[in-house]
Amino acid sequence: MAIASGSEAPAQAPSEGPANASRALGKRLVALGRGFLTLREGSIVVVTVATFVYFAASTPGFATGANFKTLLPFFAPFAILAAGEVFVMINGEIDLSIGSVYLITPFLFYKLASAGGLPLVPSVIIALLGSAMIGFVNGFFIAVVGISSFVATFGMLFVLDGLTLVISHAEPVATPGTSAIHVGSFAQVFGGGTYSMLIWALGIVAVLQLLLTLTRWGVYTVAVGGNRLGAAEAGVRVRLVLIRNFVMCSTCAGFVGILEAVHTTTATPDPSGAGEILFEGIAAAVIGGTLLQGGSGTVAGGLIGALFLGILHDGLVIKGVSADYLDLYLGIAIILVMSVNVLVQRVRKGSGLG
Secondary structure, eight states, X not given: OHHHHHHHHHHHHHHHHHHHHHHHHHHHHHHHHHHHHTSTTHHHHHHHHHHHHHHHHHSTTSSSHHHHHHHHHHHHHHHHHHHHHHHHHHTTOOOTTHHHHHHHHHHHHHIIIIISOOOHHHHHHHHHHHHHHHHHHHHIIIIIIXXXXXXXXXXXXXXXXXXXXXXXXXXXXXXXXXSTTTOSHHHIIIIISTTHHHHHHHHHHHHHHHHHHHSHHHHHHHHHHHOHHHHHHTTOOHHHHHHHHHHHHHHHHHHHHHHHHHHHSEEOOOHHHHHHHHHHHHHHHHHTTOOTTSSOOOHHHXXXXXXXXXXXXXXXXXXXXXXXXXXXXXXXXXXXXXXXXXXXXXXXXXXXXX
């Protein structure tokens, strides 16, 4: 009997070994997948890839080089807007004036370069300083005076929309540096090149992500958003943090306005279009995982959120969806994506990942 039992042991080992290895591999893959999905950007990465695969498989003409040249300039501006908005939203605030800053900055650039006779690049810099000043005013009223960010920036939105119509006489103007005679390196760098807007977006997102994760600016931003009173007691200058984040947000919006004006060769005083830009930028930040209540968010997530919106919009247009239904489908998709984000956030809390 002892010999029989001993002879059976080697016969069972080969059959159990592969099964155990397979189960172990399965558990590792499940754990890896769960760990990826519980990353702050994990769910939107999966949704974005799935959306791209769907349109690539079902829509002829979507996954082509010619379409990518259309898609890239479309989502890049929203990524830059979201990058600035993320810093404000992490503070538990919101900037509704970015659409009007986007609208007015190209006209400031036009006045400086055409009427003022300044060179193009200095005109861009001074126009962006004007955008930064708008952010400073927003931050002052919010951090020092104590007005709600929703009210302060909503009022600023109307002020800048009206001011844009006044200084432009409600008429579009040709963007300096984009005429057929003078097209050159300036236009190619500042939005006129095929991939210039994408390069700017990736560069700005990379810099601001590093700023958020590796510097005191970012640490203080998260601290103020998570516990404003606690941050103040720890020595953080809360008002300064709020003001400089609003300055950054407005500067990003103004820069996007100039890029778009150069890309289209025209600056148009259209408050309704600026309102759409505003909501797309905020939507990209929120879809990317930034919490409206503050304390959490990433710039990289805003980039992915903007890419998702770009893919979705571009895919629906190529698919031939009627313009009457386009906003309906976009709205439904945003709600579904945010529902996934909420579920993933609950998983994160349950797993102790924050």
